[in-house]
Amino acid sequence: MDMDNLTLNTDNYQLAMAYAHYVNGTYQKKTVFELYFRTLPFGSGYAVAAGLERVVRYIENLHFSEEMIAYLAQQPERYSAEFLEELRNFRFTGTIRAVPEGTVVFPNLPLLQVEARVLEAQIVETALLNAINFQTLIATKAARIRREVGADGYLIEMGTRRAHEADAAVWGTRAAYLAGFDSTSNMQAGMQFNIPTKGTHSHSWVQTHVNEREAFERFANVFPDSTTLLVDTYHALESGLPNAIQVAKELEKQGKRLFSIRLDSGDIAYQSKTARNMLDEAGLSYVKIAASNDLDEQTILHLKAQGAKVDIWGVGTKLITGYDHPALGGVYKLVESEIDGKMEPCIKISDNPEKITTPYQKNVYRILNAQGKAEGDYLTLRGEQVASNGEPIKLFDPVHTHSHKRVADYTVRPLLETIFEDGRLVYARPDIEAIKAYHQEQLQLFDPEYLRNLNPAIYLVSFSPLLWRRKRELIEAYSPQQSSYR
Ligand SMILES: Nc1ncnc2c1ncn2[C@@H]1O[C@H](COP(=O)(O)OP(=O)(O)OP(=O)(O)O)[C@@H](O)[C@H]1O
Numbered sequence: 001m002d003m004d005n006l007t008l009n010t011d012n013y014q015l016a017m018a019y020a021h022y023v024n025g026t027y028q029k030k031t032v033f034e035l036y037f038r039t040l041p042f043g044s045g046y047a048v049a050a051g052l053e054r055v056v057r058y059i060e061n062l063h064f065s066e067e068m069i070a071y072l073a074q075q076p077e078r079y080s081a082e083f084l085e086e087l088r089n090f091r092f093t094g095t096i097r098a099v100p101e102g103t104v105v106f107p108n109l110p111l112l113q114v115e116a117r118v119l120e121a122q123i124v125e126t127a128l129l130n131a132i133n134f135q136t137l138i139a140t141k142a143a144r145i146r147r148e149v150g151a152d153g154y155l156i157e158m159g160t161r162r163a164h165e166a167d168a169a170v171w172g173t174r175a176a177y178l179a180g181f182d183s184t185s186n187m188q189a190g191m192q193f194n195i196p197t198k199g200t201h202s203h204s205w206v207q208t209h210v211n212e213r214e215a216f217e218r219f220a221n222v223f224p225d226s227t228t229l230l231v232d233t234y235h236a237l238e239s240g241l242p243n244a245i246q247v248a249k250e251l252e253k254q255g256k257r258l259f260s261i262r263l264d265s266g267d268i269a270y271q272s273k274t275a276r277n278m279l280d281e282a283g284l285s286y287v288k289i290a291a292s293n294d295l296d297e298q299t300i301l302h303l304k305a306q307g308a309k310v311d312i313w314g315v316g317t318k319l320i321t322g323y324d325h326p327a328l329g330g331v332y333k334l335v336e337s338e339i340d341g342k343m344e345p346c347i348k349i350s351d352n353p354e355k356i357t358t359p360y361q362k363n364v365y366r367i368l369n370a371q372g373k374a375e376g377d378y379l380t381l382r383g384e385q386v387a388s389n390g391e392p393i394k395l396f397d398p399v400h401t402h403s404h405k406r407v408a409d410y411t412v413r414p415l416l417e418t419i420f421e422d423g424r425l426v427y428a429r430p431d432i433e434a435i436k437a438y439h440q441e442q443l444q445l446f447d448p449e450y451l452r453n454l455n456p457a458i459y460l461v462s463f464s465p466l467l468w469r470r471k472r473e474l475i476e477a478y479s480p481q482q483s484s485y486r
């Protein structure tokens, strides 16, 4: 089984619908789907788009292997031999547009758009959501953690042991790195994505020696330029720190420097402040202090408020599992479908206005004011030009319409890039360092009110007047007193 081929990483119902379209002769119908989320995780004011690299690899490798075809042939759905033959030749031949990874994104903004035969667009839904929901969630959590750590702190991702299995560890690490982490303990992620790896040692290293001092010496002698000593196996301040200081002094005699000590239990604020004093008094102000132990942005905020002297933060479980908001609720909705050879808008009506889908394939623009700061995002019909004729542009919340503003002097920046064109990869994939730098540039576009972790300001994702009018008309057309559509 080729584990890199995720073609069957789809739901049973996608194949059932694909088959029913096939049997009815409608499987070649053109469709447009858009992927977006409705609610931000963690109480954040923004999310960080991630997952596109995995989408690209998935689409490039999309095909049903003989083993998969044989499996499908045995299913109770009794797929016909002709359909299985169609699947044997199945490749992605459509067009995908997406916001680049690292983009700062908001609810109801299309992050990805699929324009393809319904057969293809339907089958890929599950895997696209799977990749983008998870990675965007983790990138967003990572950005929150980076915000509290500040630009000076060094952040190591350490979550693999608690991640939801290997894929989540490796791709989650990548998402964390692009959104602000400095390195990871996961070697696979390091190799696969060129992410710097870092590590210290665990309590077992100390426990497998006759005493702590011997353990420290032996480790430091092997890595004299990069050692971090974990000082809390027995008593951090009474034993670990004094032993680490002795080892650092020994290293100095060889012209070497102990890199850091690590605290992994107890009161990190108190211990780090005391450790800092002890190290400084011993003339070891260059030795850094690392901390770990169920950290997240909240704990880090509190530790910093207490004056903790931590230079390096190791964060695992609460990052890689999206601990306090374990899933991003991204959805993939049909916005246009071919009827009698013509693309027609599609809508899903709901009693909850936030869940009514927005019809039509869209263009997505970011509106920047004269200072180059983002004022809001702006969705138009595809092909519709944004007027920049000197007239102010009106931005409003399409659900809570009282919330609006006008921006007089503005420029527009399109957000969607073409990734696949008629099945061909046309996107020059940036390397991970370029994505990381791009994410930092993105943050500069926003006033801090939108970015703060607690009770952030709400950013407007607006419609053009034409899109607004067309959506209203469609809602009207599907209202119960109109019968023509039902
Ligand atoms: N000064 C502090 N203020 C707020 N939270 C802290 C402070 N110091 C540590 N913490 C956090 O408190 C939690 C302590 O958890 P817990 O009681 O399980 O750890 P512990 O006492 O260190 O035990 P263990 O040895 O099992 O790790 C951790 O999440 C840690 O990051």
Ligand SMILES: O=P(O)(O)OC[C@H]1O[C@H](OP(=O)(O)OP(=O)(O)O)[C@H](O)[C@@H]1O
Pocket (backbone or CB within 6 Å): 158, 159, 161, 162, 264, 292, 293, 294, 295, 314, 315, 316, 317, 318
């Ligand atoms: O706490 P996290 O953010 O997940 O960071 C990773 C943790 O993994 C290691 O210990 P492990 O949890 O295996 O054992 P311990 O807590 O008993 O030290 C390490 O010492 C960290 O505490």
Ligand SMILES: O=C(O)c1cccnc1
Pocket (backbone or CB within 6 Å): 158, 159, 185, 198, 199, 200, 201, 292, 314, 316
């Ligand atoms: O290198 C470390 O200190 C480390 C790595 C993984 C998990 N916990 C700690």
